[in-house]
Each structure stands twice: as C-alpha cells, then as structure tokens.
Amino acid sequence: MKLHYILSSTLTSISIILLYQPGAKAICSNNQVDAIAEKVTVLIDSSKPGSGVIIQHQGNTYTVLTAYHVVKDRNLKYEVVTPDKQRYQLNYQTVKRLANHIDLAIVQFNSNSNYLKAKIGNSDLIKRRSKVYVAGFPVKTAGVRVSIYDCRNGEVIANTSQESPGDGYTLIYDNPTLPGMSGGGVLNSQGEVIGIHGQGEAAKNVEFDRINPSIGTVKSGRNAGIPSRIFLPLLARMGVDVELSTSRIELPGNPTIDRLNELLVQGNWQEADEETKWLMLRMSQTNGVLNEQGISRLSCSNLSQINHSWMTNSQGRFGFSVQARTWKNLFGNKFESTNKYFESFATEVGWRYRGRFLSSSQTNYSLNAPVGHLPRSFLDGPIWGRFIAYLDTCKI
Structure with a gap:
C-alpha cells in the first residue's frame, strides 16, 4: 500500500499504529530525561485531548505551556491531569495564546500540591542529529483504553532559523509521536524543554483495521515542534517567569x-x-x-x-x-x-x-x-x- 504523507497540526480521531525499522527503540532510553519529563508533563483532557508542560508555580497557581490547537475550542470542557493522577478543572479564562500567528498557549490550574516545573533549555544549541525526546499522553485506543504518559526517542532532522508560515514550527525531528502528544515537551539530553511538540505526519488513504475501523497503520515519519528561542521572548512579554538553563x-x-x-x-x-x-x-x-x-x-x-x-x-x-x-x-x-x-x-x-x-x-x-x-x-x-x-x- 502506498501512503501519501501530509503535515498536520490537528488532532485526529484515528488511532495510529506505528511501524518501526528492525531494532529501533521508540521508548525513551534516557532514564534521567524520562523521569524528569514524567514529572513535568500533564494531560489536558477533553473530547480532543492533548498534553502540556508545567513551566511556572506561583502560590497555588500553576502555569502550563501547550499547543494552542489543544485548547482552542472554548466550548469543550478541559481538565488538567497531573502526574499524581489528580484532575483539575481548567478555567478557560486563563487560556492565553502567546501570539496570533504562533500555535502556543498558556493555561492555569490551582492546586496546593507540589509539582515539578520544567527547566527551559536553549534550542539554539540543538543541531541536526542531536538526540531529543518527546513526552506526552497519546490518545486512548482499542488496545490501550486510557491515556498514559509516554516518552519517545528521536533525532533532530533540522532546526531552522526562520519561522514557518503562520505557526512557528521550525524544529523538525524523527521521534515516532502519537496523536494526543501535541503540547508536550521536546527535551534535550539534560532533561530541559527546548521545544513544544505539535505537528506530526499523518497519512491519506490509510488501510483501516476491519475489526476496529478506528485503528489505522502508518509508518512514523517527521514531526515538528516550536523551539524555545521562539516562545521564551513571548513568555517574557506576557510576564511569565520560567526556570532557565545556564547555557x-x-x-x-x-x-x-x-x-x-x-x-x-x-x-x-x-x-x-x-x-x-x-x-x-x-x-x-x-x-x-x-x-x-x-x-x-x-x-x-x-x-x-x-x-x-x-x-x-x-x-x-x-x-x-x-x-x-x-x-x-x-x-x-x-x-x-x-x-x-x-x-x-x-x-x-x-x-x-x-x-x-x-x-x-x-x-x-x-x-x-x-x-x-x-x-x-x-x-x-x-x-x-x-x-x-x-x-x-x-x-x-
């Protein structure tokens, strides 16, 4: 079957099974990165779920950075699910898009619990073939009936210096991501967030499982995120203080x-x-x-x-x-x-x-x-x- 790929920033209702090259490992192989990513990554649950990264903690208010398309529908009911499986109602009044042409937003939730906030790294240091890790919560499937945390290995294909038209996705990598991971962090080998994931290659003319038509099969390809060099100045202009790498x-x-x-x-x-x-x-x-x-x-x-x-x-x-x-x-x-x-x-x-x-x-x-x-x-x-x-x- 011949597949035709397109780059899509939207979440699809189709569950994807990824095919890998023999010997390839998708799960995060860096234990330190995996441990950090699991503590700073949240599920943004709704009928169209996505992921997010905790970037700020002030008093009992936590700020989460995510892809705007994850939270763009104000008619949906959103809940933030933290690493300890607690659910917090998202007040849509706290949803703020970072810029009209950039697919990023911040959301807030209130909690008296203590959650780790991510350290933001320097995306300008990321070169082609640098190892990166994408963390998030893939959507439920017939085989896996709950959204559970996942972290995927990969390498950078390109880190371009100019914004792509209308969205900011300039960090390209080959991590085999899944629907639902949009808004999750792209981390370097030190466990620092250097980008926000939001685009993955989807396929046309996918051959669907005859038993479960919600399942399609496609070989994973290129994916894209918005690097920290784009979102750091935007967060600064909004007055959002984040913990930074010393690089x-x-x-x-x-x-x-x-x-x-x-x-x-x-x-x-x-x-x-x-x-x-x-x-x-x-x-x-x-x-x-x-x-x-x-x-x-x-x-x-x-x-x-x-x-x-x-x-x-x-x-x-x-x-x-x-x-x-x-x-x-x-x-x-x-x-x-x-x-x-x-x-x-x-x-x-x-x-x-x-x-x-x-x-x-x-x-x-x-x-x-x-x-x-x-x-x-x-x-x-x-x-x-x-x-x-x-x-x-x-x-x-």
Whole structure:
C-alpha cells in the first residue's frame, strides 16, 4: 500500500499504529530525561485531548505551556491531569495564546500540591542529529483504553532559523509521536524543554483495521515542534517567569543583529535602544530587566557585535565600550554595585540631572546626547557595576 504523507497540526480521531525499522527503540532510553519529563508533563483532557508542560508555580497557581490547537475550542470542557493522577478543572479564562500567528498557549490550574516545573533549555544549541525526546499522553485506543504518559526517542532532522508560515514550527525531528502528544515537551539530553511538540505526519488513504475501523497503520515519519528561542521572548512579554538553563545563547548568522544595524544606520536611536533591550533579554534568557544571573549568561561575542554596531553608527559616542570607559574614568577598576557609584555614573552619561534621575521618556535619542547615553533601556540601577565588570572580563 502506498501512503501519501501530509503535515498536520490537528488532532485526529484515528488511532495510529506505528511501524518501526528492525531494532529501533521508540521508548525513551534516557532514564534521567524520562523521569524528569514524567514529572513535568500533564494531560489536558477533553473530547480532543492533548498534553502540556508545567513551566511556572506561583502560590497555588500553576502555569502550563501547550499547543494552542489543544485548547482552542472554548466550548469543550478541559481538565488538567497531573502526574499524581489528580484532575483539575481548567478555567478557560486563563487560556492565553502567546501570539496570533504562533500555535502556543498558556493555561492555569490551582492546586496546593507540589509539582515539578520544567527547566527551559536553549534550542539554539540543538543541531541536526542531536538526540531529543518527546513526552506526552497519546490518545486512548482499542488496545490501550486510557491515556498514559509516554516518552519517545528521536533525532533532530533540522532546526531552522526562520519561522514557518503562520505557526512557528521550525524544529523538525524523527521521534515516532502519537496523536494526543501535541503540547508536550521536546527535551534535550539534560532533561530541559527546548521545544513544544505539535505537528506530526499523518497519512491519506490509510488501510483501516476491519475489526476496529478506528485503528489505522502508518509508518512514523517527521514531526515538528516550536523551539524555545521562539516562545521564551513571548513568555517574557506576557510576564511569565520560567526556570532557565545556564547555557549561553549564541545567535548564528545574527538575524536580529542585522535589524539593530539597520535601525542604527537610519539613526533611529529609540527603536535601536528597544531592539538592544530585546536582544539582551533574549541572549540572557531574562524577563523584564537583566539581573546578575542573566548577565553571566551573556555571550561576549554577541556583546562585542552589539557594541561595534552602536560605536560605528554613532561616531563613537554610544555603545557598551563607551559606557565602560566612562565608568573606569570615574572609579578605575572598582565595579561595586552601590547607589553611590551608580548615581555618579548616571549623572556622567546624562541619565541623572541636578540630583534627580530622568524618566525613560526623557531619554535623549539624538547624537547631541552625552557620550555613553545609549543604549539605556535594557538595564537600570546599581547592577550597572556588575555589567561593567562583565564587560571588563569580555575585554569590551
């Protein structure tokens, strides 16, 4: 029988039996990853069930990241089933899509129990043939009459740098996933979630089981997920804090650096300042503003490129190296994160005037601004001492 494959992000009512190559192992072979994935993966139960990943815990409220198509029907009744088999009614008011064109959403449930939250890894480090693991709850079948946790081995086929049209599925892998696993995590070998699964190859003209017509047979193929490099900035903009890997993010080809260059060449200082903030948050995997942990995750090479762009397009007036030089002119090699040091530094670069800090709306976005005035919006307060110290270690 010849099968014609299509890529589908929808859950199908057909149960699929997968055929494997001789000797192939589908079940998760990494015991550590399997143990972590089982503790952070939930079943989102409904008449069209899917999976999700616990990413945040505040008070008695848990936040789950899933594929939007799993929870898009507001007319269905949804329940979140946790690893200890407890069921929690999902309040649809908590369902929030991350972006109109991205197939991701967050949902929330309340519980006094203690559940593990996933650590989010750096998807930019995932290359072709990297081992990945997809966890979730396959739908019920005639043979397996309950949705039970499953974890599947596989390798990455491609991790592309551009979003596919309309959905964000750019991480492609060969894990033999099943219907119902949409919304589950794609994990690296350290047990960190580096993507959310949501698409699998379906088949046309499947030969159905004559005894049970709800069962079809198809050889597993390519599947796709949305990588963390796409959903981390979206979560940050929604104010969702997540636990992050300490791996540094490199930006191969620096497509976003090109955008910064374009803005600086145009002399669009304000948007360039905002773009720099976005880049810094993305590189440090930090929400809101940089903290000490975020600073330590910054890549020296990326900082150098951002600095070079500011320097060359501002006649040497703006950039990290200019700010570092200003600091050292004031304090030498003392990088103390104190109010006293920061107040003097802020006065020197024009962020403080006559003893008062200027608001962000009073930032001078022109070449007439004091030397070292920009970039500004990505960092605020005495922590500038730590950032200048980090620039010093990077020799910037």
